[in-house]
Amino acid sequence: MPSVMCEGVQVEFPFEPYPCQKDYMRKVIQCLQMSKNGVLESPTGTGKTLCLLCSTLAWRHTYIAQQELGKCLKGSNGGGDGAGAGAGAGAGAYKEQLMTDLKAASGWGEGSEEGLFIDRPKIIYASRTHSQLSQALDQLKDTIYRPKVCVLGSREQMCVHPEVVKVESNSAKVHMCRAKVNAKMCHFHNNLDNKKGEKAFSEGILDIEDLVKLGNAHKVCPYYMARELKTSADIIFMPYNYLLDPKSRRIHGIELQGNIIIFDEAHNVERMCEESASFDLTSFDLASCVEETDHLLKKTVEVTMLNERYHGEGMGGDDEFDAAGLATLKKLFLDLEEHISSFNIPNHSDGITKPGSFIFEFFSQVNINAETKNELMQLLEKMISHLTNSSTVFHNKAAGLQKFHDIITIVFSRDGPEGSSRTQLTASQMTKYYKVHIRTTEPTQKKTGKLDVWASSSSKPKKKGN
Template sequence: MPLLDIGGTTVNFPYTPYDCQLAYLEKVLQCLKTVIIYSENSNGILESPTGTGKTLCLLCSTLAWLQDRKAQTELNRQANLASLVVDGGTLNKQQLDSLSRNIQQSTGVTWGGSEFVVPKIIYASRTHSQLSQAVQELKRTAYNNMKVSVIGSRDQLCIHEQVRKEKNNSNKIHMCRAKVAARTCHYYNRYEDIKRNSEIRSLMGDVVDIEDIVTYGEKQRVCPYYMTRELKSDADIIFMPYNYLLDPKMRMNQGIEIQGNVLIFDEAHNLERICEDSSSFELTPGDLATAMEELTKLAQKMLEMAKNEDQSLVEDTESGSMPGTLVDLEKEIDEIEVLNTDKGLTKPGVFIFELFNKVHIGFESKNYLIDLFEKMISFVSTDAAGVTVLSKGSGLTKIVDVIKVHIQPAPQNNQKKKMDTWTTSSKPTKSGKTLCYWCFSPGHRMLDLVSCGVKCIILTSGTLSPLKSFTAEMQIEFPITLENPHVIEKHQIFVGSMGKGPDNTVLNSNYETRYGKVLRLNINFSRIVPKGLLIFFPSYPVMEKCIENWQSNGIYNSISQYKAIYVEPRGKGLLDDVMDEFYDKINNPALNGAIFAAVCRGKVSEGLDFSDDNGRAVIITGLPYPPRMDPKVNLKMQFLDEMRNKNKFKSLTGQEWYRQQASRAVNQAIGRVIRHRQDFGAILLCDTRFSAASAVSQLPLWVKPHVKNYDMFGKIIKDVIVFFKTTELKVSL
């Protein structure tokens, strides 16, 4: 493996790097070195297209730096401890360690102060499957001897026969806790036995992912969930999903320490939305009704068991204080007058505190209420043996989540600023009003991480463009940035934007023309694109309506003569089967391939890989703007405009954010093709608005130089035919 000297750090890389990989390695190390040299936060936002080895570069650079840091720390520690030897003697490592421990025990501080603290690398991604891929990548590097921990939920890690059958994650948590407390989980008991007699790390090895841990747990009949929590204590690098970092409650529950550590958010193109969602909630009439029903059942059960159960819980249940609180809350919400039933009613964020105070839910009572509600949830979910006894506790869990996250002491110096970050909205539903508490500032979560003492935050993805607007949303400084080109040659990519279809009709998928004849162009492209053709629509309703029109006017049958058509389903759990059928058609040499119709921001556009024949071309049928009539979209735009006018922070305007959302969704969709160095494909932008310079400027750096505008549909058809013929010939040589 080549040893690369990058700014004084030796990086062991698996092969000779491309130029774009060297640039990426340099930027990552620049972030990390600035932290140590200048003792200040130095964040980076780095874009590198899929197929450029981004994950490999991240792992090799951060772990090379960490390895150097650990070695230097040990040398400094030994030098400082050795200087304490008065008679000129020498100390071996065992004596040095003993002296260090004695100093720490007698003074209460770690010897050497903060300069000897070695940070941990916390690597976060969106899904467990993405994390698993990163761990597999790490196993193939020279750094596979580093200590690793992968944090997962009970969904991925629990192997108890009863608990793993429970579909509701909240119920799983309470069933698990009940069994652990009652010592009726033999897997947890086995974990405790092993922990008392040996080190978990020595049994598991250094690099382990979720599959490794679950396999080991099943074989040894020991709890994988608690093993992962133990492994993180001495880990060099910890892998976890985004929400474990962004949600303070989950950080606390999982015991995740971020102070002094380095945070990496991979696949960060969705980070804006996830940050906002982690600080938001919607409380529906159904949530309140379910919680009150659970309390009623609890009261009945507790009265029957009053002599044998926790009297404090019985007294609170009998007094009706908890059901009364929820009834009062429901009443207060119902009494909110909503004049415009379409738009709902919007109030400043501080309204939520006023509302809860009316029903005696406040910061002073928060801890008592949370403790009491969690006792109730545990009881209504399970008995001591972990068997479901009453109801699922989902309503009470929702109430606890709301109280935990959103009832907090008002800031002393910037109360108005903090309250303006959120909007409280009440919107009518069929059976009552839904209370919505929406956060419109993703920067709130970023600022929270910085305030906790994080040393460095690196955001990276294949599609972060436009970087300027993305950075503005995060509200923290990113002095180190990178927009990488692709590793492919120019003959491997074709990018064409067209303003007119085959019948000279203007291509524009706006509201007025989106259901017209403009999509007849797909017949022509289905003939000339080999194997897999992806077609992305702005939304599910647009896609479904267009396909309905295709079917009614014969276009669907015309296209099907050349390629079978598959459509992205809305429902969860249905996509895998559809994808398997699509791949079968692609892999059948007797067929011409297939078409996959999907939606920007949908499951397909966000994470599926259409490399090689699976995706030789992608058609974007329009700019996927967010729904303009959605109250949440309107309020977000209003919020940004207000913040911009008040000069509270560097903010986008509402309109800039609106355009940015469409651009980022397009960039994510076109990233489905051209997934590695030998891959090739065409990107077809079928909307007249893509011909504008402003639209092209929002595309990724690796796409912009190749964009060619076409006025005549016949010309682009001819060029696409030539592209595939010449590129296939070059690749085959």
């Protein structure tokens, strides 16, 4: 395969690159050498993905070689002098020259920020969809580079458990999976420790379909296998949302610091950020929350009464719910419903728009705030897990509660984890970047049979949140 020198880095390319491809790769390498962010544009069909992969992998090779040589030189300076000094001096001069060349090529020289990249930086390659990621993987197969690869996907795409795959919603799959894993009831997960060293998984470039096929063949969970592969991977492919959503990053253990981040088709990033920070809360959602909470409340009261009658004690066990707590939660949903109904929306208007900070006022009316939200989220998670995993024929499972949980997560997402440097948005930033829009929708028939006559509320940032 032809190789081309770009900014002192030897890049292996599957064919002789066109001038525009060389320019593109040169720019990628310059960004890496200077440890700078870059925004690169190139017309469709000019082989951007191939250029990105080849130039980044080539620079990474050079950078790692320079790191290794640096360690080696340090070691030999420490105790290598003595007999054979003549030959040693020649080798030493060669190494020094090599080090100078590698430093120049990797960019770790004068004026650069030493230590910005970790010793073996991972390349995180994010794209909007999985089909785009598959295409990138196909392009990687066309190159000479054979890095350790990992593709992250959701349980929706990767689960092979026959019972869990039949569940429709992704959130229900997540809860069922967690319950099975905790109870050691998924043998695909139980096999993970035995199978994770198998060459079939660690060699070659596998996309999601390959992992699922292998998972079925080896009776091991592809979803958790991908997470295992991530630890030693040189390049990790993932959809944008895994990277942009801090919660997702935490769940998947994705570390940005010191690594190389590539956003393919980055013009989609702004919309993705808007989507991940936006939500609609409709009357139907709150009605579902009331219905699901009520279902669990009735069940809790029934079981408590039965236990009291026959055993003289409460429900017991992990699934124990406090009827009073559930009743309070049901009232909270009803109050929110009433609160939305009380908005005065002029007839025939498109609704009213308020600054983003209004969403906090809205939730504080029912005592949901930064201090109380954790307790609320824990209760919601417990309820969702119970409803999802119970064998009840209750049709709604926990769709409403899950949505409400997601909304609270978005609203209070600026509360970073303890000790994090994330700061609260100021009121003026909140006003500038976020809006709450309240509007009346056409009356629709609720599942309860009542008419839905009041407004829906949505909080939508008009601009990217941060």
